[in-house]
Amino acid sequence: MQNKKLNIAFFGSSLVSAYWNGAATYYRGIVHALSERGHQVTFYEPDAYERQQNRDMDDPDWAKVVVYEATEEAVYKCLTDAGHADMVVKASGVGVFDELLEREVLKLQTDHRLVVFWDVDAPATLDRVHNNPNDQFLQLIPQYDMVLTYGGGDPVVNAYEALGAKKCVPIYNALDTATHFPVEPAPRFACDLAFLGNRLPDREARVDEFFLKPAALEMNKKFIIGGSGWGDKQMTDNVQYVGHVYTNDHNAFNCTPKAVLNISRESMARYGFSPATRVFEAAGAGACIITDYWEGIDFFFEPGKEILVAHNGADVARIVADLSKEKAKTIGEAAYKKVLAAHTYQHRAEQLEKLLYAKVQSSNKALA
Structure with a gap:
């Protein structure tokens, strides 16, 4: 299992456009580093908020990017496609059909497939559910195999675990050395x-x-x-x-x-x-x-x-x-x-890999 390379389906806002999408560089760093460690990522992102018209990169060779129309039909088609994965990630703040995705990705959960919620804005999510006791996400949190967060330390971990999360771990953002480095002044x-x-x-x-x-x-x-x-x-x-x-x-x-x-x-x-x-x-x-x-x-x-x-x-x-x-x-x-x-994404990917393997070994999941 330690050498198992994962096929990961990732539902997020956008990998290829940072336009009104502050999480873009975080996604790129994590996904690129996972690819370098031999894992395969398919990133599903909606055609929304003019992000595709304001791309700042082509589709990378280290991930498969699937851009889908902002319709329910297209979302369900992507969910069906994600059934090939060893692990399915639903990130917060996709921007369209978030509640549908939060609910429906859990139907992909099996003894052989992890389903993870990855919160790239945990303070906002926690404020949202604390202010609305009828938020459907409150009932979904305990069902995910784990919650990963962009940051927040113990306050966020404690808040999620108090809401029933099986496990909550911050995967802090970091430096993507392939993208950010010293250059000549402009x-x-x-x-x-x-x-x-x-x-x-x-x-x-x-x-x-x-x-x-x-x-x-x-x-x-x-x-x-x-x-x-x-x-x-x-x-x-x-x-x-x-x-x-x-x-x-x-x-x-x-x-x-x-x-x-x-x-x-x-x-x-x-x-x-x-x-x-x-x-x-x-x-x-x-x-x-x-x-x-x-x-x-x-x-x-x-x-x-x-x-x-x-x-x-x-x-x-x-x-x-x-x-x-x-x-x-x-x-x-x-x-x-x-x-x-x-603090490079190589450090974060190594941390994530160990975390996933430990989760699999401590549960009845058998990604084999």
Whole structure:
């Protein structure tokens, strides 16, 4: 069993488009690393939210991508097709027919097939079910062989297990070394501080505090914001909005500024232990990262040496005002060494593989 290579059916938002899809780079890193370990992944994604019209990659050679129409008929056809797999994954936030998929994937569960729920936004999912006792997902949680999460640490694990999950394990996001690495600076991204993130209700107030407020306090510094949805946001004159930044520009976006800013969504900051994928992407490009505070930062990077931590916008302004190019370079290099040593998707895939084998051996599953 230890040498068994798995055939995995994965229902997610999108592997080939990061457009309104913050989980894309997480999926790519995990799936690519699983492929390198000999496992086969078929990724089922809906044609929705103009993602297919805004692809930032072709179908990869390390996964089979099945794009289906956003119809019930197409979903059921994919579910039938997924019956060939050793393991079926339903990710959160597919975007269309999520409730149907949450329910129907469980019908594929057998003594020989694991069915796993993979929550890429556990704080939002947990808030949803805690606020709605009639949510069908509450009855489904105990039926999955396991729940995997994008992050969240003990608070998320304890919350899921309290809801009856057989097992809940965080598989933290990480660095995809094939995609994110140091490159030559790009003049269009030159600034003192850059932030990349889509405009979301759960993030906007924290962007106001940790990015726009420091920009207003440090008018002699240049700030850049990238991501979808900020076009009509009021900003000071020293802030430049560069729109959606495609994945193939992320390295230059991270390498060029003196520092890059990570701002957690409110729910992820509240649960803690939820570093955004962009933290690892930026570290993989050798960037000097300033992050808003959340519990668990030191589980991933050493504050002050590998990452700079701000508790509010005034902290960010002070850090930007005092940060020399030399100090920024030293911190960026330290983060780069740490992420290569401990936080690549190869590390995560190895963890996942051991977890799956242990689950199979401790249950009546027999993936043989």
